[in-house]
Amino acid sequence: MDADAKKTALRMIPYGLYVLTAKGGDGRMTAATVNWVTQCSFAPALVAVGVKADSQTHALIDESKEFVLNVIAKGDNGVAFTFFKPAVVEGNTIGGEPFAPGAVVKAPVLDKAPAHVECRVVEAVKRGDHTLFVGEVVEARVKTPPAGRADDAICWLKDLGDKVYYGG
């Protein structure tokens, strides 16, 4: 297999951007920008999220079996960059962003997120350098209804810069 062809073909997959959050039994909370996300069932509503196996967020999702997927609003590139690095919790902020716990799960919901889904993990595929967590959607909220198409209201990976990719 040609490595460049593999990289180019896989980078053709377009992605949105999300802040994935989790909370451990000891109260620790984490938040990380992710893009490997897809729905994978209507009934029950399931979403799959690829999470770096050696990350703090992975450890807390693996332990708590819960996560929140916060949508990043179109134009809010700063939020995406903030959660590329480990986030510090101070009071009711994480990485400087105000949050509140989810309605059904305990992971943080960012005030800034135009929408979020709360999930309980039903399956974890541990096959490579990332785990694919499959979560059942147990709660969903929309704070800012999209004016046009729903997928135009979200920050896309390509919005971060001509050479920014996570994939390949």
Place this chain on the structure above:
Amino acid sequence: MDADAKKTALRMIPYGLYVLTAKGGDGRMTAATVNWVTQCSFAPALVAVGVKADSQTHALIDESKEFVLNVIAKGDNGVAFTFFKPAVVEGNTIGGEPFAPGAVVKAPVLDKAPAHVECRVVEAVKRGDHTLFVGEVVEARVKTPPAGRADDAICWLKDLGDKVYYGG
């Protein structure tokens, strides 16, 4: 959970469009337009694809443990619509589109696809109305190198029309 909020939040996930193909042991071949796709590991390179559990393509992937994910080129909306319906094989065409077998797996590679990846199934998550097939990329080819960003070279779900969604 509010059903409208769930629908809107999940429809915020942007998607590309692909023709997913498979070939059974008896020689039957199928092709279906799909959009629930994400990479889920770099090493090994893994991709996850959500496939309707009661579809022919599902049956053949489940049997052969192989598939090809053909990228649909930007502007080639017709190909996407063609494979929304069951595809008929005639000679070396499927749904009227010329194809050849993959280099490593037997499923069809569409001549028109600017790029494709050939995958062997390593896991199948059967939890809802779709199965999430996780495939290891065993071959990848790029026929038409993208002029700009790789994800701009592909047809997006939103390109099919203001009200076309598959998700929610």
